[in-house]
Amino acid sequence: MSEPKPHQGGYQRGEEARRRLLEAGIEVFGLHGYEAASTRSITEKAGVNLAAIPYYFGSKEGLYRAVAEHITTHLDGPKLTATLEQVEKKLKTSQVSAEQALELLHQLFDGFVTTLLATEGSDLWARFVFRELMEPSSVFEILNQHVVQKTIRPCAALIGQILDKPSDDPECLIRAFTLFGQVLIFRTVREVTLRSLGWQEFSGDRLDLIRSVIRQQVDRSLHGSTLEEKTAQSHPASNDSSEDTPDRI
Amino acid sequence: MSEPKPHQGGYQRGEEARRRLLEAGIEVFGLHGYEAASTRSITEKAGVNLAAIPYYFGSKEGLYRAVAEHITTHLDGPKLTATLEQVEKKLKTSQVSAEQALELLHQLFDGFVTTLLATEGSDLWARFVFRELMEPSSVFEILNQHVVQKTIRPCAALIGQILDKPSDDPECLIRAFTLFGQVLIFRTVREVTLRSLGWQEFSGDRLDLIRSVIRQQVDRSLHGSTLEEKTAQSHPASNDSSEDTPDRI
DNA sequence: AGAAATAAGTCAATCGATTGATTGATTTTT
DNA sequence: AAAAATCAATCAATCGATTGACTTATTTCT
Structure with missing residues (x-):
């Protein structure tokens, strides 16, 4: 609860130890969880003394919280960040066509796959994040807000543009979750x-x-009718999937 | 490692304690994980003495393994079991049409949703299972085999029938995983x-x-072309989605 | 500048608390 | 009476945290 955090007039050497504890915390907390991660294993991996944890972060939980905040940095890879900015800009300024929204959505999901499955070290912080999102503890809010903001909300907004629904419509959110779940698994x-x-x-x-x-x-999930207007498109001739589904391979 | 397990000539009272430890183990292990779940909290919830764990299961890990084996009972709800038997029977005996396969797939996923999201107590054993599948430890094989056998394999087999591919084709498995991921999230x-x-x-x-x-x-994911033969269905007239997509609401 | 004083950081040793497991006496069931 | 089961008491080991001496870095004073 108390946060001593003697971090105001820090020396350079102290910053180094602080940084190494955060990195080691990501790894050890991510691999074994909060309880199973002993402070000794963290300090050993960080190459600092055991007392450095209460010194810099007040307590083990203080370190855990600091790691959670630090981890939000890793949440979006370089590729994802650029796409996210594009999406934000497009959605703010002008009306987005369904084709544009769909293309941005494809870029987003390519970024998700890259960040989650093909990025070195993603397994460490990803484990940390998912564990917390699975069973919320003290840092749930921090991670939840960041993850939702960087993944679900943009997706739901684009889906809303495609389906012509408000982005906070339950159907848009549910579709965003299901599609994201395809990658997440x-x-x-x-x-x-x-x-x-x-x-x-x-x-x-x-x-x-x-x-x-x-x-x-x-692609296919967002073509055609939504749930309410079920047989709106009676003539699917204009909806040939062969052109707007640029499948690779 | 050693398994004393004095379980051969047990009395009735012993069986009762054994059973209550397993149930409490599901709950406490599921909520807090292996390390964070203390044997004391488990025995308190079970209403038995602390020494009952080494007595009946050899050790804490022995209980953990026993819980993992016991938990496979809960893996398929009553609704799912019936559907799974249907699928198995259909796939064994005769050739299954794409329509039949799709209908069975729908039944399966309805069962998944019911079992995972709408079944009392599913959060407890589900947490136990997912934690183990996320970061494999000693009981990974037991749970993995059961889960894959009861969910992914049947799905992949049905998908294979629909797409006219072998059920162990990577694409079938990947599609099964992505679709299952939609529920899992x-x-x-x-x-x-x-x-x-x-x-x-x-x-x-x-x-x-x-x-x-x-x-x-x-429904939509499995309509139309697979990845290789991308523009095979040039005339989607016969593929009107209004009839074989009985959307509710 | 250089020296003294203060602050920041490191470290081995150790604290009380909790962990999983064991013991041997006792009670219950067959 | 014999086997099975339960129980309180206790074990060594490990946990997170604290302590006080120690070293290093920065500031202040002359």
Whole structure:
């Protein structure tokens, strides 16, 4: 509860120890969870003394909170950040056509796959984040807000443009979650998917296959009628999927 | 490692204590994980003495393994079991048409939603299972085999029938995973989805909405071309989605 | 400038609390 | 009476945190 945090007039050496504790915290907390992660294993990996944790962060939980805040930095890869800015800009300024929205959505999901499955070290902070989102504790709010803001909200907004519904419509949010869940499962139960597929890792060609399937399903999911107006498009001739579904391979 | 397990000539009272430890183990292990779940909290919830764990299960890990094996009982709800038997029978005996396969797939996913989101107590064993599948430990194989056998394999087989591919084709498995991921996300990051939607729980009408979206997406995902033969169906006239997509609401 | 004084950071040793497991006496069931 | 089961008491090990001596870095004073 108390936060001593003697961090005001810090020296350079202290900043280094602080930084290394955060990095080690991401790894050890991410791998073993809060309880199972001993402060000794963290300080050993960080190469600092055991007393450095209460000194810099007040307590083990203080470090945990600091790691959670620090981790929000890793949440969006370089590729994702650019796309997210594009989406934000487009949605703010002008009306976005369904085609534009769909293309941005594809870019977003390509970024999700890259960030979650093909980025070095993503398994460490991803584990940390998902564990917290699965069973909320003290830092749930921090991570939840960042994740939703960087993933679900933009998706729901684009989906809303495509389906011509408000972005906070439950259907838009649900569709955003289901589509995101398609990517997420390969991260959360990574070992299950790898083993079933007989793979050792998600390498280049295999990632492309996953990307293609997801791209196609994002595409098809948002074509045609929404839930309410079910038989609105009685003549699907203009909805030939062969042109706006640029499947790879 | 050693398993004394004095369980051969047990009395009735012993069986009762054994059973209560397993139930309490599901709950406490599921809520807090292996490390954070103390043997004392488990025995308190079970209403037995602390020494009962090493007595009946050899050790804490022995109990953990026993819980994992016991938990496979809960993995399929009554509704799911019936559908799974149908699927197995259909796939064994005769050739299944794409329409039949799709209908069975819909039944399966309705069952998934019901079992994972609308079944009392599912959060407890589900947490246990997902934690183990997320970061494999000693009981990963047991749970993985059961889960894959009861969910992914049947889905992949049906998808294979629809897409006219072998059920162990990577694309079939990937599609099975992505579709299953659409349901799973509402269980794994349950609090995130509920909060974003402004909901308190997945009640009847809201579950129906989720079910409808998933049903529609399962439907659309498997219509039309697969990845390789992309423009095979040049005339989608016979593929009007208004009849084989019985959307609710 | 250089020296003294103060602050910041590091470290080994140790604290009380809690962990999983064991013991041996006792009670219950067959 | 014999086996099975329960129980309080206690074990060594490990947990997170604290202590006070120690070193390093920065500031202040002359």
